[in-house]
Amino acid sequence: MSEQATARYTNDFLREVEKNVEEGHWVKMCMQCGVCAGSCPLGSAWAHPPQEIFMMIRAGKREEVLTSDSMWMCTSCYNCMVRCPRQLPITHIMHGLANYAHRLGLSPKGQPTQATATLFWNNLIKKGRVNELTFSLALYFKDGFVQGIKNALNMQAVGFGLMKAKRLNPMEILGGHAVKDQAGLKAMIAKAREIEDRKKGFAK
Amino acid sequence: MAKKEYAFYPGCSSQKGASASNYLTSVNAMCDKLDVTITEIPDWNCCGASIGYAEGGELPRLALSARNFALAEQHLPGKEMVATCAACWLAQREVKDRIDHNEVLLKETNEALAAAGLQYQGTTPVRHMVEVLIEDLGYDALKQPVVKPLEGIKFAGYVGCQTNRPFGIDGESFENPVYLDKLVETVGGEAVPYDQKVTCCGGALAFSEPEKSQKQIRDIVESAYDHGAEMIVTPCPLCQANVEIYQSEINKKHGTKLNMPVLYYSQLMTVAYGGTAKEAGLDGHLIRATRLEDITKK
Known part of the structure; x- marks a missing residue:
């Protein structure tokens, strides 16, 4: 595979999330099953459900992720977390991303x-x-x-x-x-x- | 019955004049009847609750809960901590899990605590009050003091989220926990099966996303009605407040006629144990549980 094709999957944003976001080191473990999306009480309100957010992080979509209001839909019900077949602490990662986006001043205005x-x-x-x-x-x-x-x-x-x-x-x-x-x-x-x-x- | 003693973390909502003050009233009465002593942790602070993360971040939140542990360890050594609020219990457990298994975070948390002259040792487990009831005392012991069984009253046991996920009570299933139904039956009531037992009420988003949250609440209350319940019972102060308070808002917006009392398990137990309406905190509701009030007068 050409270097160009893989470059966007070895990006700095994943490393940034792993380093700076609470429980961010788990992001790479997501296997894209989507159980989290189907388990969320506010599922339909998420522009990007958790598994999409995880893939977007791995694809280096820094701005799209950090300016999204998706993470702000988390009610802290922990449904995604107990159902995740890979036991990712999804609730905590969403909280961590929301906090990180807010601290960087990137969360949507008036959210x-x-x-x-x-x-x-x-x-x-x-x-x-x-x-x-x-x-x-x-x-x-x-x-x-x-x-x-x-x-x-x-x-x-x-x-x-x-x-x-x-x-x-x-x-x-x-x-x-x-x-x-x-x-x-x-x-x-x-x-x-x-x-x-x-x-x-x-x-x- | 063997006397049990705990270091008590009541949490902000249980304080005098706060939204769950009647929860504490009934917990005190219930513990008296069960010979359980709860000693308030001196100078405890807020746990950060479920939206503290967004502004507070990680370490300040860890420090808040660690301070409560440190105070319990210092002033009430050897006693397990018990919380009545679902969010308080969850925050304390999460923080303990996090810092007990991460040396860096433990060191940093203690560095922050040192600024308040405190240190976290990690010697105090934290329990929810329903764990104390079910695991430490057991259903048989909880049945003994019953003098006024809640016969003929149908309850929808609303477990909700944070006593259920991610830790759960007594190893029960996340999808269909039965401890609350069993508690209802222990005090002589009838627990109806219904399909919104572990549905989220919206939590703190009741404040910021009222429409979305009120849809959740409407589903919960309507399902309780559909399955024949007269009252809802819950172990969580935010579930109680959200599900009771917003029924009138939902009625205003949607022309529904929701009017279902939402009680704490501790109120049911206090009434069944012969307590007065005041001891059970039954005067603390917007939607009065008149059938329970009637039982206290018998």
Whole structure:
């Protein structure tokens, strides 16, 4: 076979994924059976189901993979993972790819799960525990003030129902639950981020 | 019955005023009746849940769960960790698996923990509360305290995803786990067979992709109705919240009349063990389980 024909299968993107993406070293093990695609509850919403993503990585389609919103359709149900005949940790690889694309600034603009995930993470590391009230409000207002009011009005009945059931506390706006060792937690997260950024080439 | 003790990881949603606060209420009552002592891990933190990965990446997430293990090891040595939330349990188990089998990640995780003055030893296994019930106590022991069997009530046991996959409970099948049905029968209820037992409710995508998630929820609730269930019962706080809360949204959009209570296994057990409606957290629902409330008044 000519060098030209095989060149695209010995590309740098597969190596990049193996090195920088969580559990990325498994990608080469996929045998293209498609059980993952058929097992996904949101299967029809994926432009490229996992087995296609794996083949695209091996074919060096870096931009198509990293700008795809496919990985953002993962609900973390783990169906693909337990059914994979080669036992690839597909859920983790999809998470890893989504995170990698986001960190490189390549994930689709305004992708709702990406935006939600960022709000969620920022919320939880602020105090070490999730503040469901401020997270919900941040979510409602992520697309601007007017949309936020609309969203809040739309979910008003549910919100009041939850408050009445003591499952949503308006007083959480004042800060809410938190870990005591705030300084330690923040230092730990910063250190973990620093190590990961250095390893994966995100360090500034 | 032999007294059992565990280091307890309640998780964010179980806190006072949070979406699964009534789960914790019923777990406390259930554990009292079963003589199981759960001691809260001091200063535990969020596990990152199922969408923490996207912004948090790998190592910060590993550090979060490792911190919980380190605190349990330091303050409650020798005790197994028990989590009631499916996502908390899954995150802790995944992280333990990952760092126990990868020296580089273990070293890096401990480097991060050192910044908080902590160290992960790897001596504490993590269990889900239903594992404690089924594997440590067993169905016979769970039956003993039953004073008000839930006779004549049909439940759809909704196992969902994260207590089921990828680890599972008691080595059961991923496609048709039966532990929840058995728990229902242990407290005198009837478990109906239905085809959405392990269907995903959409998880965290209920927030970001409401249409897609609500389709999942509609399938689950409609299947429960179709098979004669009066109530749904689940071991997962996000399943509970999603499947209960969005029924009214689905009705608004699609003209359906979904109105099925969604309970925790611990609520069924508390009621069957003679607990009050308040002890069982039955006041914490948008769709009230009136037949269970009636049993508590008998």
